[in-house]
Amino acid sequence: MADQVQPTADPPDARRARVRTAELAVTGVLAAFITIYIVVRIARADDTSQRMLMLQYGLAAVCTLAIFSFLYRENPIYRFFEHVLVGLATGYFVGIEVVNVIIPNWWNKMVGAKGAPAEWSWIIFPIIGLLWYFQLFRNPRWNWYSRIPIFFFMGYGASLAYKGFFNLMFGEKGQVMDTFRAVLPFTAVGAWDLINNLIYVAIALLVLSYFFFSFKHETNPLLRRSAASGRYLMMIAFGSIFGTTVMGRMSLLIDRLYFLYHTWLGLPG
Amino acid sequence: MAANFFEIMERLDRRWIYLTVFVALSIPFFIPIPLRIEVMPECKDLHERIEEIKQQNEKDPDNAKIVLISISWSANVQAECWPQHEAIAEHCLQIGVPFAAFSFISPEGPQFGEYVLDSIKRRWEGIKDEDFNSDDEELREKLAPLKRRYDRMGKNWREIQYGVEYVNWGYKYMDLAALMTMISDLYGIFPEDYKGAPLQDFPMMKQVKGFVDCALIVEITGSGTLLTWVMYVTPQSGSDLAFACTGVMAPEAYPYFKSKQIIGLLSGMDGAAQYEKLVGIKARGRKGMESQNLAHLWVILMVILGNLSFLYKRKKDRDDSKK
Incomplete structure (x- = not known):
């Protein structure tokens, strides 16, 4: 153990330190300028809707500049906004799926929303859908169940694809026909x-x-x-x-x- | 001297290139650069088709057809798709061809459709009625396409009549089966517009039962949706299809234009700029192309200099190894 050579720390690099200080200073000045500008624009807006619009523009500008900062080099500000984007996008699309797809296309039909008769047989569809997750089981005894939704999709896709492919390639204006x-x-x-x-x-x-x-x-x-x-x-x-x-x-x-x-x-x- | 220059180029930090590209793109925002835009046949064909629909509707008003804009784009590709959408919508509004917009893959699509119309209205607010009959010949010529709207609608030309000129069907998530249902049964899928009003009650929708009554479908997209229309929908509905896509997708779409499976093609911002020229406006497409051109010239210069530096270094290395 005693013979092990301990890695020596890099000697202090004065130039690197100066660059770092300059980077921090520029970032600080920019952040201060942007903050003051956003606040002034909001304060000078005529009404609440305009103020909200100015806030919205300000946030969008901050996000844009933060993402562009990657062009200089990888940095924590970029990382933060990248994660914000991914998180927001994921959350947004989960919300969209629930509000625009699952509730109107399945839930409302099953429970009979807006005075329509309830169709409780629709309970079968999420059950079939959930069978996809049996892919996660390694044991073939359970994994096999995931094939049930797969064969629905394969049959549906294959039947549609046949006709579509024929139109695309061999229809009146199809790609193959156009090559002649x-x-x-x-x-x-x-x-x-x-x-x-x-x-x-x-x-x-x-x-x-x-x-x-x-x-x-x-x-x-x-x-x-x-x-x-x-x-x-x-x-x-x-x-x-x-x-x-x-x-x-x-x-x-x-x-x-x-x-x-x-x-x-x-x-x- | 040259040797020093190439050595500097070889060692140049790429961030200087980014900065210069940024400057090159920014200059035309403040100093407009005159740019000649050539209109390609694929853009002209789309323009002519919409003009034809106008003539057909005038001849047979009881069987008037609409243009359908499929908004398969959102914020991530708005740089290219927004100007395309704006130019096509402006054209329909200028000549009075009713058009509908809907989205089946982009939840934000209908909202963007409204933003685009707001942008058109804002641009129109900057035009005075007397400009249409101005003594300035250049101005009159510039406004000639829009004058057709002014002549048709008079003082109220700035108001877009919802339900008569334009309807937003909204967004609905749908798979292929639902899209194919819409060929003949639109109201089974979209009973209401995006605000919840019954779609069938709007005057321009009275004669529309589905895609079969859309003379032209314009797919504006940053996604691979072209084949869905070409393979499944338009062969059955008999509608013409035009494709307005991001630049990167256009080369793959050209074979379908050549085979006439699509009757028009707008490629990215360039396609939008061409269409803007045809409809006599200078919006995001043409303004953007000024920046685009300057930046392209700069990038080409950088590529040439980079390659020369590389060749110089290779020669120098070989000479050094011989010694």
Whole structure:
């Protein structure tokens, strides 16, 4: 025991300490400014509803800025508001489920609300629903009961999916049907349509060839090249998706800035 | 000099990038940047379809159809879906096509539907009646789309007539079976509007029995709800379907537009900006796209500089290892 080397504490890092102090100071100044601003806006509001609105805007702004603080670095303020968000969202949706789903769709029908006759047979549905939780039992003797609601869902889902899938793929405008496009000069409507259709069909075939595994890609030169082209074409598609993702994330930030600048701070623009 | 610059770029703390992006996004909020917006066919098609519904309703008023807006969005995607919703609602109100709104996956949806209308009303409050016949040609041209409403309704053009122009059905949690019931039996699922008034009593709902009487359904969403409509509802109801979604979802929706399973597609804030241009307004979509453009240019520049720095460092490392 005596030979064990005790980890030595880091030597005091003066620069880190200075940064920490500066961070605390900036946070304190910002917090003071925001608090004073919210209080002033509330005090200057005309009536109670306006005051409540100003309070609401103030809280929303504080939440927004606290979440944005993560961009600087992970910090306790961010953590706190993250947990607030998760907790509120969970509580809110539990409330919504009870008020909008369970009470009107099940409870009211079972007990006969608004003068309707009671349908006590509806008691069976939560019992079937609760059988899902038998998944938690490891013993097959009890676990088996969870299969009862599963087979209801499987049967219901499969029957609906069959028709829906047929509409989607093989209906009049289905995806598979739409892939059969005119590529011969005398069938296409015009030159541009012909070029478009040729590109469309060529891309479809090249991408499909990438997923064609009946022959070895390495030993078949045609398949190797077409699969490589298919991969590049898919990468272009993924690039497009990534581009729109960036645009979407920017939009979220723009929306928050719109709120902070115009709604909360009331700046013209 | 260049070497120093690339070394600085290589070591640059990412938080400086965040800060500069933040600044780039903020500038257009205070200094508007003129931006040319090209309207894509998928946006134009939706606009034209709503115009067609107007003409059909005028020809056959006894069989007037409505536009249905499905509000499958909430606060988390309001940046992109709000401007889309606002532009489409504004268009319907301008030309007098009755429209309903409902939600089946977003409990806050109906409330957001009301907020959007409040936003339209607030914007209208800033327009004076005399502006429609102003001497300023540019202003007249700008207000031309809205003038159609002014010409139709006169002095009361700012009042949105609930039940005649617009109805909010509200939110109801429903599975696929309930949604399919609504194809022909709307009132079995939604007997009342979101305030509890009998839905069938509203003038614009007299001829509506279900989705079959909705000439166009516009799904505005940040969730994967497209297939529910394409697979199950619209093939049976015969309604046209338009899809207004977040930008990230749009690439996956394009095949359905090409196959005409959806007749219009608005992609994120860009789609909203295009639609705003068509209906002659400058709301959140077009304002947002100014910020969006500047930030994109900045990000592209950063990507190029980042890559150049990376290539420079790689070359330098190779040269050092040879020594």
